[in-house]
Amino acid sequence: MFQEILREFNNDEADRFAAELRYVITDMICRAGSGHLGGALSLVEIMVTLYWRSMNIDPKNPKWEERDRLVLSKGHAAPVLYAVLAYRGFFPKRLLGTLNADGTTLPSHADARTVPGIDMTTGSLGQGLSAASGMALVAKKDGRKHHVFCIIGDGESNEGQNWEAALFAPHWKLDNLIAVTDYNKLQIDGFTADILDLEPLADKWKAFGWNVLEMYGHCWEDIYETIIRAKVLKNGKPAMIIAHTVKAKDCPLIENQAGSHNIKIPDQKTHDQYLTSLTGGVFPLPY
């Protein structure tokens, strides 16, 4: 449905769809009783753009060799990836209601073993950019044309392994690697500026030899065009897109608050409060 709409991209329809996804993701996490809502909601527009407009994929053939890959290194944001994959047709939407349930195939952190469409298992922060670099290196060595996307968190950028990969990818001229930093300025214990300041972030990636682009991660045109710019650069350097985002976007109860990282839902009343607080409205659930 939305796929058809995107042939003639329409901001209003896209906004409505993003609101629907936010509603479903929030409900998934509330049903589970707890979860990483803030960092999932900050990625909605970016993930929708990637999976509907930017990435070359085939939901009927998740392991298609020529597909673009995506490593969600901030694996705790898995609920947004699960929702996007289900709505894109990789697996039945009804499964979304099983997030974190006993015996589920949709665990809290992104799992390539159990979820069609996920390219790398993640969950321990700092490891995904290395894996994405390995995948991009294979594409180079095998002469394949696809891109490898990797989404890292800003708090995650504290992990030293990212900076090992930051040295590795330009050395091997991985201009088929496009990383995105979800720069929502918050990590578990507070603002990134207060806990472990990343600034000047763009200068750091530039100094490591990356093409650095910046975008507002909730603006459809900006996201779409920035990804295109990153794709066509092809100057022997990997690309880092610093996406300025809002943690827990459109969920006023917790928006832009450190507490949004992992919410606890003790009862139905709290669950309802979260759903009704979402600014995008109420939607039918697919499960």
Next chain:
Amino acid sequence: MKLHEQELRFVYGYVLNELIAENRNIYCLEADLSKASGTNPMVLGQFPNNFINVGVAEANMIGVAAGLASEGKIPFCATFCCFATRRVYDQITLSVAYADLNVKIIGTGPGITQGPNGGTHMCFQDLAIMRAMPNMQIFSPCDAYELRQVLRYMAANKGGMYLQLLRQQLPAVFDETYQFQPNHAVTLIKGNDVTLISTGYTTHFAFKSAQELQQEGIRVELLHCPCVKPFPIEDIVSSVRKTGVVVTVENQNIIGGLGGAVCETLSEHYPVKVKRLGIPDRFGEIATEEYLFEKHGFSTEHIKNACRESVKHKN
């Protein structure tokens, strides 16, 4: 060329070249220790396109290997044991074992064989910590022919695997006809008095001990375990049913490694007294191997004494 006349690191590079020649999906990953691993210039020279040096960045090496494996490649990642396991334990746990990816990890210079690098580089716990990781197979071959067979097994079978690579030249225990059997111990000497169990480096000393004890009339059954996980439970229990007492010897902390595996196995299946020889829960130090064997109590003399005592006090 006779393989056993070469350093084992040479054999590692040599066999990797054989494997890459057969299957170009096999990759050699190094973290700035490629000469120490024996792959530079061996593999770099012959298959430069299959050689990836990530620099001094072991965590990234494991992650890159996971990426390669997710694309169907078979990466062999080598560095010193201490960096190959304890330094990157979480990376291996999550990006390899939990993710169920086909990554092979080669730890070089196990235990006291780190010699001149001293205590900082002597890893006595790699068998223990790697054993505790699900989805991980562990090998510690004792000579060139076994090393070659185990490497071939690792390349041919899927899954996360760890191998302890001795770097020096060592006498042949086996020959070209040796066939590696996973899940099995190798009975090097048959006997009824005491079961002596070893792996990797210590098999050479256990062998000498068992031969010398034969002269004294003590018939040692020597089991060499090239495969520490999965562990050859049946072979060990069947030997111990015969002998009733066990001595283990390893180039590792006696906690959690070979001796630990033997105790866990026997306490469940056939409880008998087990004497564990190895490093008695200490760190290493810069010293000759002779000094370290003596200090920590797992020289040939210590092995013989432990066997004598075990036989004497057997009920």
